[in-house]
Structures are given as C-alpha cells and as structure tokens.
Amino acid sequence: MIVEDKERKINIIDTTLRNGEQTAGVVFSKHEKIRMAKMLDEIGITEIEIGTPSIGASEREIIKEIVASGIKGKLFTYTEAIPDNIRLAAECGIKNIIINISTSDLHIKVKYGQNRTWVLNQLKETIAAAKHYDLNFIISAEDATRTDLEFLLKLLHLAEKKEAYRFRICDTVSRLDPFRTFLLINTILNTVDFPIEVYNHNDFGMATANAMAAVRAGAVSLVTSINGIGEGTGNAALEEIIMALKYLENIDLGITTSRFREISEYVAKASARAVPVWKAIVGTNVFAHESGIHADGVLKNPINYEVFEPGEVGLTRQIVVGKHSGSHTILHKFKEFGIDLTINEANDILAMSRAMSVDLKRPLFDKEMMYIYKDYEDKNRKASDSHIE
Amino acid sequence: MRGLDVLTEFSMKAGQKIEPKKIKIDDTTLRDGEQTAGVVFANDEKIHIAKMLDKVGVHQIEAGIPAMGGDEKEAIKAITSLNLNCSILGWNRAVISDIDDSIECGVDAVAISISASDIHIEHKLRKSREWVLDSVKTSVEHAKKYNLYVSVNAEDASRADMEFLLQFARTARDLGADRMRYCDTLGILDPFETFMRVKTIIDIVGIDVEMHTHNDFGMAIANAIAGVKAGATYINTTINGLGERAGNAAFEEFVMALKYLENVDLGIDTRLFRDLSEYVAIASDRFIPTWKPIVGANLFVYESEIRASTTLIEPKTFELFGPEDVGLERKLIVGKSSGVHTLISKLESLGHKIGQSQAAELAEIVREKALSLKRALFDSEIIDTFNSFKAAGLKSAGTKNKGVDK
Numbered sequence: 001m002i003v004e005d006k007e008r009k010i011n012i013i014d015t016t017l018r019n020g021e022q023t024a025g026v027v028f029s030k031h032e033k034i035r036m037a038k039m040l041d042e043i044g045i046t047e048i049e050i051g052t053p054s055i056g057a058s059e060r061e062i063i064k065e066i067v068a069s070g071i072k073g074k075l076f077t078y079t080e081a082i083p084d085n086i087r088l089a090a091e092c093g094i095k096n097i098i099i100n101i102s103t104s105d106l107h108i109k110v111k112y113g114q115n116r117t118w119v120l121n122q123l124k125e126t127i128a129a130a131k132h133y134d135l136n137f138i139i140s141a142e143d144a145t146r147t148d149l150e151f152l153l154k155l156l157h158l159a160e161k162k163e164a165y166r167f168r169i170c171d172t173v174s175r176l177d178p179f180r181t182f183l184l185i186n187t188i189l190n191t192v193d194f195p196i197e198v199y200n201h202n203d204f205g206m207a208t209a210n211a212m213a214a215v216r217a218g219a220v221s222l223v224t225s226i227n228g229i230g231e232g233t234g235n236a237a238l239e240e241i242i243m244a245l246k247y248l249e250n251i252d253l254g255i256t257t258s259r260f261r262e263i264s265e266y267v268a269k270a271s272a273r274a275v276p277v278w279k280a281i282v283g284t285n286v287f288a289h290e291s292g293i294h295a296d297g298v299l300k301n302p303i304n305y306e307v308f309e310p311g312e313v314g315l316t317r318q319i320v321v322g323k324h325s326g327s328h329t330i331l332h333k334f335k336e337f338g339i340d341l342t343i344n345e346a347n348d349i350l351a352m353s354r355a356m357s358v359d360l361k362r363p364l365f366d367k368e369m370m371y372i373y374k375d376y377e378d379k380n381r382k383a384s385d386s387h388i389e
Numbered sequence: 390m391r392g393l394d395v396l397t398e399f400s401m402k403a404g405q406k407i408e409p410k411k412i413k414i415d416d417t418t419l420r421d422g423e424q425t426a427g428v429v430f431a432n433d434e435k436i437h438i439a440k441m442l443d444k445v446g447v448h449q450i451e452a453g454i455p456a457m458g459g460d461e462k463e464a465i466k467a468i469t470s471l472n473l474n475c476s477i478l479g480w481n482r483a484v485i486s487d488i489d490d491s492i493e494c495g496v497d498a499v500a501i502s503i504s505a506s507d508i509h510i511e512h513k514l515r516k517s518r519e520w521v522l523d524s525v526k527t528s529v530e531h532a533k534k535y536n537l538y539v540s541v542n543a544e545d546a547s548r549a550d551m552e553f554l555l556q557f558a559r560t561a562r563d564l565g566a567d568r569m570r571y572c573d574t575l576g577i578l579d580p581f582e583t584f585m586r587v588k589t590i591i592d593i594v595g596i597d598v599e600m601h602t603h604n605d606f607g608m609a610i611a612n613a614i615a616g617v618k619a620g621a622t623y624i625n626t627t628i629n630g631l632g633e634r635a636g637n638a639a640f641e642e643f644v645m646a647l648k649y650l651e652n653v654d655l656g657i658d659t660r661l662f663r664d665l666s667e668y669v670a671i672a673s674d675r676f677i678p679t680w681k682p683i684v685g686a687n688l689f690v691y692e693s694e695i696r697a698s699t700t701l702i703e704p705k706t707f708e709l710f711g712p713e714d715v716g717l718e719r720k721l722i723v724g725k726s727s728g729v730h731t732l733i734s735k736l737e738s739l740g741h742k743i744g745q746s747q748a749a750e751l752a753e754i755v756r757e758k759a760l761s762l763k764r765a766l767f768d769s770e771i772i773d774t775f776n777s778f779k780a781a782g783l784k785s786a787g788t789k790n791k792g793v794d795k
Binding site: 021022024028055056058080111143173174177180182183186202203204205207209210212216232234240243247272276277280283286289293294297300305306307320322324354358360363 | 397399400401403423424425426427429430431457459460461482508509512513515545574575576577578579580581584604605606607608609610611612614615618630631632633634635636639642645646649650651674675676678679680681682683685687688690691692693695696699702703705706707708709722724725726753756757759760762763764765
C-alpha cells in the first residue's frame with residue numbers, strides 16, 4: 001500500500017522544556033532544564049524548544065544558560081505573535097523562534113477580540129521584527145484544525161513568501177482522527193508546497209496515531225515531548241513517536257532509544273509525575289508477562305508477544321507469577337532458582353501460587369514462591385513419613 | 390510522499406457515516422484487564438464492576454475465563470446470576486472442556502480464542518494452520534449445540550497471512566459463529582492498515598467483526614476507530630485501558646472519541662466515567678494519571694495564562710466537551726506559567742480584589758515562588774502572598790516602580 005522510501009527523514013522538535021513545563025502544576029528547576037536539554041541532544045534530537053522568554057526574567061536567565069551550555073542542536077524559544085516579544089528572545093542569544101498565533105474564528109474572537117485581518121497584520125509585524133533580529137522562525141497556527149481552510153492556506157502562502165522555516169499545524173483541542181489528519185495535510189500540501197510540522201494533543205488518546213497519519217500525508221516534522229508531558233492530556237510522546245516511526249513506518253531516525261527509560265524516569269522525577277507502569281514503550285509492565293498463555297508464548301519465543309527487545313528502550317523482561325500464571329511459568333521460574341520441577345510438582349505449586357495471589361490481591365515475589373515451595377516440600381515429606389510409619 | 394492516492398481514497402471512504410445503533414461495546418476489564426501482570430480483582434470487586442458497566446450502558450461484559458476454575462468460576466457465576474441487561478461472555482481457548490466450563494457458569498455468549506498468525510502457530514502452538522481450523526470447527530460446533538452467542542477470536546490477526554485470515558473468517562461464518570474478533574495482539578497496526586484489513590474481511594466474508602486493539606505504540610483508540618470506520622460493529626474495551634503490557638483501548642476514550650470526533654453517540658452515561666475509572670483504579674491498584682485522556686484529574690485544571698484566561702471567557706476555545714460530561718470539575722491554579730488575568734480571577738474566586746498593574750507585580754512574585762517550590766501554589770499560599778504583598782505595598786506606597794515584564 002505504501003511506497004517505501006528508505007531515505008525519508010522526519011524532523012523531531014521536542015517541547016518538553018516549553019509546553020511540557022506549561023503543564024498545570026509542573027515546574028522544572030534550572031538544572032533539570034539544562035540536563036534534559038543535554039539528554040535530548042545526546043540521544044540525537046536536533047531541535048529543542050527551551051522556553052518562553054516573555055514569561056519573565058528568571059525564565060530568560062535559564063534560557064541564556066541553556067544557550068551557553070554547548071548543545072549541538074537548534075534551540076528554539078516560543079512566543080505569541082507580539083512584535084515586542086521578539087527582542088526578548090534575541091537578547092537571550094536565541095537564533096530560532098516559534099511565532100504562535102490562533103487562527104480559528106472562535107479563538108480570534110474570544111482570545112484576541114479581533115478579526116482575521118488583525119491576525120494577518122499582527123503576524124506580518126512580528127515576522128518583520130524577527131527578520132530585524134535575523135531570527136529563523138516557525139509560524140505556528142494555534143487551533144488550526146478548527147480554522148477555515150482558505151484562511152489557513154492564506155497564512156501558508158504568507159509563510160512561504162516571508163521564508164518561514166516551517167509552518168506548524170496545531171491540533172489544539174484534538175479535533176482530528178488519523179483519517180481527517182491525512183486529508184487535511186494532504187489537501188494543504190496539494191495546494192502549497194511548504195514544509196509542514198504537526199503538533200498533536202492527546203485528548204482522545206490519538207496523538208501518536210495522528211502524528212503518523214500526518215507523516216504519511218507528507219508532513220516533515222513532528223512536535224513531541226518526553227512521556228507526552230504537556231497541557232491537558234499532553235502531547236505526542238517522544239518515545240512513542242520514535243518507535244512508531246521505526247516499527248510501523250519503517251523510518252529509523254537513528255535515535256539512541258536505549259536511553260528512553262532513563263530519560264523518561266528523569267522527566268517523571270522532574271515533573272513529579274510518575275511513569276505509569278503501562279505507559280507505551282517505557283512502562284515497566286510493557287515487558288512483564290503473567291498470564292499462562294502470554295508467559296508461555298514469550299518463554300517459547302519472545303517474538304510471540306514482543307515487537308522489539310526490551311533492551312532497545314532500556315527495559316528488561318519479567319515473568320510474573322500470579323493469578324493468571326500457567327505451569328510453564330512455574331517450571332521456568334524454578335529453573336531460574338536452580339530447581340527442576342516435574343510437571344506434576346509444577347501443577348501443584350501453580351494451584352498454591354494462584355490461591356495465594358488471589359488472597360493477597362497481587363502477584364507473588366520470588367521469595368514467596370520459595371516459601372510456597374518449602375511448604376510444598378514439608379507437606380510431601382510429612383505425607384511420606386506417615387506412609388512409612 | 391507515499392501512496393497518496395490510495396490513502397486519500399481511504400480517508401474519504403473512512404469519512405462515511407457510521408450507524409450508532411449498530412456499534413456495541415464489549416468490555417473486557419474483567420478478563421483482559423485482570424490478565425494484566427500484577428492485577429488481581431477480588432470477586433466482590435468483579436461483581437461491582439460488572440454492575441457499574443451495566444449501569445453506564447455497555448452491551449456485553451467479558452466476565453472472565455471459566456476454565457481457570459475456583460474463584461474465577463465463582464465470580465462469573467455470581468455475575469451471570471445478577472440478571473443484568475447486558476450480555477455476559479466467557480473467554481475460552483478453542484477447547485471443548487473450556488466451553489463446558491463456560492456453560493456451567495451460565496454465560497449467554499462465549500469467545501473462542503485461537504492464534505491465526507503463522508508466527509504464533511509455529512512458535513507458540515507448535516501446530517499447523519489445519520489444526521487451527523479444526524480446533525475452531527470442533528469448538529464452535531460444540532458451543533452452538535448449546536445455542537450460545539459465539540465470537541471466534543483470531544489472536545495475532547495483524548501478523549496473520551491475509552488469505553489464511555479470510556479462510557479463518559469463512560470457517561467461522563460457515564459454522565454459524567456470530568462474529569469474529571480481530572485481535573491486534575501486539576498493538577502493531579496503524580489506522581490505515583487496520584481499515585484496509587478489516588474492510589477486506591467484512592467485504593469478502595461478510596461476518597460481523599469486533600476490534601480488540603492494544604496500545605503498545607499508542608494507537609489503540611485510533612485503530613478501534615479505524616475498525617469502526619471500516620465496518621466493525623463490536624469494540625472490545627477496558628476501563629482505564631487496563632490490559633496486558635501497554636493495555637487495551639480505553640472504554641472512556643473510545644466512547645468520547647466516537648461521540649465528539651465521529652458524531653456517533655452510543656447513549657452511554659458518560660457522567661459516571663470518573664467514578665467508574667476511580668473504582669477500577671483502586672481495584673487494580675493502578676493510579677489514574679492526572680493527564681489521562683477523558684478522566685484525568687488535571688484535564689480541566691488551567692494554569693498557563695492564555696489557556697486560563699481564555700477558557701474563563703469561553704470554555705469552547707480549549708474544550709470539546711465540558712468537565713460535567715465526564716464527572717470532573719473545572720479549576721484554575723496559579724503557578725509558574727500563570728499571568729495577570731489568571732491571578733486576578735483566582736484572587737476574585739478567593740474573595741480578594743486586585744488592580745491590573747498590582748496584579749502584574751504580584752504575578753512576578755508568585756512565579757518566583759512557584760519556581761523555588763517547584764510546583765503550583767495552594768490557595769492558602771496565594772492568599773498569604775497576596776496579604777504580604779498588600780502589606781509591603783502600604784509601607785512603601787507610591788515610592789516603588791518595579792519594571793514588570795509582560
């Protein structure tokens with residue numbers, strides 16, 4: 001169905017430090033921001049949004065330090081389309097910016113109390129300021145997915161004429177599904193040949209799917225954040241995007257994915273938001289198998305239930321013993337402990353383990369498995385002793 | 390750009406209208422949800438979850454695996470004897486004794502599950518395709534003798550050879566199975582491929598299809614929606630997306646996506662979503678992330694200046710549905726990303742008034758505080774900060790003019 005293009009590269013611009021920090025309740029310290037920027041740089045992310053200079057003096061100090069920290073990738077700051085704000089970015093030593101402006105009639109009316117002409121003028125003036133400071137700029141259309149298509153195309157033509165770096169389509173309220181994403185991006189690209197970047201939110205759990213649909217339609221760049229951290233439900237998660245590109249779209253960006261778990265944990269700590277054990281790609285449960293069928297399948301051959309090796313994202317495989325375990329899991333577990341069980345013994349121990357797991361309402365620790373084994377041995381010994389007597 | 394014509398055609402076809410009455414939810418929180426490594430429900434919890442699911446209006450509950458015996462069987466029996474409005478389904482391997490266990494539990498429907506991919510047939514079952522079809526045959530025939538509603542589950546359907554999958558579907562249909570469950574067991578499909586594969590099965594074989602999607606690449610909901618667009622009529626969901634590894638398609642996300650993105654209202658009582666979600670979170674001992682789509686506690690909490698101030702004027706600027714629709718509340722908090730308007734509104738809600746220019750000064754102080762505390766401020770801290778700001782302002786009234794950034 002898809003024409004393969006092995007050479008295809010997709011740009012990633014990560015906004016953990018900007019939109020990620022904008023999440024209600026999240027504040028990163030200066031050291032954390034610098035560390036995260038370095039981590040992103042080290043694993044091969046070449047564009048990083050590092051903050052919003054207009055927030056205040058302390059934010060600008062942090063931005064300056066990141067700029068001075070020797071990161072190889074392109075660093076961006078974010079601003080609303082307000083000409084005066086551009087100077088603030090330039091003073092931080094920034095060379096690349098994102099100029100954001102709402103483009104849907106609803107936003108223009110409620111957020112700005114203005115009309116489309118005002119939006120165009122405001123954008124033109126802000127672009128002029130950016131050019132004055134010789135800044136590279138992305139134009140970001142907020143609520144683009146509820147924007148009149150003709151007006152959106154007008155803005156794209158403006159971006160083309162003013163030589164913007166890229167045009168960002170923001171699905172601010174998650175209005176799109178993958179099919180609509182495809183149609184929108186496809187329609188845009190059939191009209192204006194300009195580099196498009198897509199910014200997805202996860203309100204209906206479709207951020208990653210929509211990003212992939214945009215890539216198929218010809219978008220060249222995606223906005224991500226580590227753990228998907230961001231306002232509301234968050235953004236498309238960096239780790240999901242990279243792995244989906246690699247395994248579903250056959251586009252390998254050469255990112256050091258083996259550090260994903262480590263980076264995910266770091267951001268989880270810094271944002272005081274735990275990584276759910278079931279988080280796609282980096283959750284500790286993703287390679288944990290308990291049920292008889294799954295565990296047995298994985299023990300026979302991991303490809304039965306795994307698409308990639310856990311080490312590829314910095315995780316390890318675990319076989320968990322609990323209510324849904326089967327006898328093969330028991331045999332395997334005890335082999336790990338250096339004990340070879342017969343099938344009959346494994347079945348007996350399985351019944352005891354399941355009962356205990358139901359009673360405790362959780363899976364069993366390895367130690368508890370050994371206790372069960374000891375109880376089982378004792379019981380057998382007693383039985384055979386009494387037999388001898 | 391790749392395969393554009395085909396994909397555009399897909400997107401167009403996928404835009405066709407969906408009949409709400411035909412779409413049914415088959416929730417598997419009690420089966421695949423509990424199968425999650427580390428999760429064990431108490432029987433009382435299972436019964437309570439079944440009652441809640443029935444109350445919100447799901448059409449079928451996958452209650453568990455009767456063949457596990459013991460406690461599991463007791464729970465399923467208890468659920469079938471509740472006489473709920475919805476259908477109760479038991480999960481089975483394609484094994485006659487499994488189905489007998491289901492019958493003993495009094496379910497009205499059975500899912501008969503067997504792998505359809507060569508990878509599974511070779512590496513897990515260590516059998517042949519013929520053996521798989523034979524197993525389907527004997528088990529479906531057995532179930533049909535007892536007039537059960539039968540779903541034949543094609544496990545690992547996404548890695549199955551399409552020709553064989555069609556043969557599998559035909560076999561199920563000819564035996565009188567009521568539907569086929571398409572299991573994206575590893576969560577490796579994307580929505581376009583889902584659409585293509587499901588549409589092919591429906592067009593060629595003409596059997597009802599159920600979607601069972603996993604979230605390994607974050608695509609569970611998108612793939613479920615793609616399946617519906619391709620003509621699938623049953624969706625297998627779990628509350629909170631609970632399920633093996635990265636989990637399944639979350640019930641609450643699917644229902645809301647269908648309602649607000651595809652305009653298909655299933656008549657589910659969404660206002661109970663947060664309650665349902667909290668209950669399952671506690672029973673499964675897995676927290677609800679504050680940012681969880683649909684039911685996360687933070688979804689209607691605003692801090693950053695633009696979102697906070699605009700949402701106060703017109704919620705639709707940043708919300709497709711309101712907090713009351715899912716049992717949540719809208720809130721303002723003040724932190725590092727807050728500005729003048731957020732602060733004025735927040736103080737007003739706390740019973741204090743402040744002017745624009747003073748608010749700008751106070752906002753800078755508040756942001757510094759949030760930065761040093763590494764979190765948003767509590768209401769009492771905001772009031773404290775406001776009071777000391779006012780006191781300091783009285784002392785040096787008119788003498789200070791701090792430069793304030795917008």
